[in-house]
Amino acid sequence: MSEDGRPPGAPLLEIAGLDVFYGDFQALFGVSMSVPRGGATALVGANGAGKTTLLRTIAGAQPPACGFVRYDGADITAAPPHRRIARGIAVVPEGRRLFPSLTVQENIQVGAVAAASGAWPLERIYDAFPMIARRRGQRAFTLSGGEQQAVAIARALAAGPSLLLLDEISLGLAPLVVEDLYGTLAGLRSAGATLVIVEQDLRRAMDACDHLVCLLEGRVALAAPVADVSRDQVIAAYFGEGRP
């Protein structure tokens, strides 16, 4: 990945000073963070803290008013989503957002329209998710919630991401199913992918990730390696306790 002489410790993704607006409403205020190569970063925060907005901005769906997004050494602040996918950034959106009139397989194929060079072929995806292989001809909305989430992840993998952004993949799913999905994510990490995970469940986020960023009302309240912070510190940052 760092074949062109960048320092080996350089982050895969670097964000600085991002301001993002929805009309008159400002969702992010000068957000900066960096995502180390090959790691997993948990993005936590209360509802409305700006986690989804930040992921959408990284994915290119939300243009920032100012600040920059640098990926793998290149400035991609102005790049449209399909260019970012071609560079290896894929997103699993909040609420899965599968295409209801497409079959499972078609949903996955659509994920590959702007694929990066490392795109996963269908067979590899079905090997990784045997439960959806059986359902490839069914329409996506007929699947269970866990299966739908697996399809949403598979759709992102079809693009061959080096950076996978996952937005609340455990929402509304049974604990066992979530356990399964996180098992898959661990497999992706060991295969070299970098993950950014938005997760409501703080314990799970801290177990699965080695780096943590906590947003509070559109600002970064805490950013640290998971090993260096206690659960209480994160909770304090989460609720904004101890602020003047």
Added chain:
Amino acid sequence: MNWVNAVIQGMLLGGQYALIACGLSLAFGVMRIVNLAHGDLAVCGAYLGLVLSSVLGVPVWVTLPLLLPAAFVAGAALQVLLFGRALRHGVLAPVLVTFGLSVMIENLLQVAATSDPRGLNGGALTLASFHITAGITVSWLFLTAFLTACAVLSCLQVLLSRTSWGRKVRATADDLDTARLVGIRVRPVFATVAGIAVATAALAGVFIGTIGTFDPQAGTNTLIFAFEAVVIGGIGSLWGTLVGGVALGVTQVVVGEVNQAYAVLAVHLLFLAVLTIRPGGLFTSHQAAAEVRARGVPG
């Protein structure tokens, strides 16, 4: 025997309505735009056919290899330059823009071609017919129009369900924001869909002009029938559009058999009845309903 004949003639007429309607249905289904200039674009196709066939001195069918690509390019250009911009400004802007386009086209045609009714040179096909039984005579031209409608709908169906382009179109129609997010370039998708919509409209215009006559104002009436066919069939369902067109055509001819004065009124009443009883149209299947439910599920 009169009634059987009326039903057959009505079905064939319905094929023409479906041909003009399928582009409207496609554009609405994918881009959520009701193109009020759709009928006028069909009439433009008829005028283009008139010019080409007069200049070249050939029946209008021969000009289709020129006419259809030109219509496709015009549709794609309209989408990129006009409709796409309008779509970024809420739901009202596209209505105003396409309505304005409709008024402009009608007046420009009036200036350029006068309001004289015109007909197209359809060659030998125009007057040819064959007998099924003593009382039933089928015009080859009507049959060709019907079969063309079926062929166009089949091609569209195959393109949409079997090709990579079709997957992108359906994904974009389902959820524009997510389509962008997974890397679909929406503008080329929209441009090709608009191009196909206008090309099918122009093809329908050629049939309208060959079967009957047309003038610069003919587009409005054409649009109404097309719109009714789409709504009766169920928005977004191509085969529903064919059924909708056939329902309109059969109603028109059968009622016309009783009293010609009520034929068109009956068509509009059928439309109103369907809209009242099944507002989603005849072919909004349980599947579409399930999709709506699926989207309603939180999370």
